[in-house]
Amino acid sequence: MHENTRNAGDEDDGEVTREIAWPAGSVGLAALDTEDAELLHGWRSDPVTAHQLGLWPRPLTALRERIERDIEDDDRDDFLVVVPEGPPGGLPIGYAALTGQSIVDGAAQVEVVIAAEHRGRGHGAAALDALVDLAFGELPMYRLTAETHTDNSPALAVLAASGFVEEGVRRAACLHRGRRHDLAVFSLLRPEWEGLDRPRAWDA
Template sequence: MSVDMNEDANTALNETDGDGAAGEERVVVWRGAGVGFSALDVDDAELLASWRVDPVAAHHIGFWPRPLSALRERIEQHVEDNERDDFLVLRPDGTPVGHIALTDQSQVDGTAEVELLLAAPYRGRGYGPAALDALVDLAFGELPMHRLTASTHTDNAPALAVLAASGFTQEGVARSACLHRARRHDLAQYALLRPEWERLDRPHAWDA
């Protein structure tokens, strides 16, 4: 699975709650409304590992427990993979709040898949919708993408709401496509096309 936002699409960003110290200074390579993107690095493996053990994330994304060394190796592979771009989602004070990625990119077909994981303390604060909108703008505004896809459990109502709010359309359901905790789960399949993005009535990332 690719999306676990657990967000309220109408929640405003809270930038001054003082929850958590600002992270180390990172180079922001892309900005959205109230969020920034920093390129994911191997040294971020421990941070991602701490987010992935959260039971809500494990349920909705289906993470399999892996050692930290394996996660570091996977990030190293991702860094070298020209068909994906991985970022940490940052608050304005530099605190990392999630991981977002554009994967399985095809420059020929203009297609890619969206992945998003938010750290548990930062769900429901508007970072998910802001990060997704920013990534969509990156894909259509700077890259030659024509179609973005995303999938998540059909019972992940917050993530489904965020996808819909960002303009994604549900195209179908992959029935019994995921095994987790001895149960089969259906996956909702969503997509957003470039012409649909162009018709969205919202500021773009470069307008923020």
């Protein structure tokens, strides 16, 4: 299934079209492009997101340059998370990434961020499931990992619901706002994904 989407606020002239590569539940994943830097900058500047990811303010120009650099990086794939509501073609509500990809080891790390105003609706879980299906259904991955603060209850719940298993805690592994934070480490293996009783992204 494919459909075209565009950013909120785009005009008909010079319209930006997007192909949803992976529809899954309430969302779809569309490839991230440099023109999306302003969206990401706004989401990453949200205080809650910044705390959860351990981010600090960065210039928009630096983020745009990073996106341009990452597009050429074969070790990662970055996506916008899009819902089919709002403006014509859908509404970007967050981003998802598959980073640190090692084809030799069959390993990668997952990352999902949903904009503050769209949290609590199941979109994060749908985006994570879509990303996992990409890693195991189209790429030769065997092991996926994820990390989050041990006090990030929503993220812990989403990871568990998607089949990830908590492996342990990296104690005092993150310095943010003058405090040390523990990081919970999760993983999902291919046989565990194969045993999940849910539709795959390509069945949506």
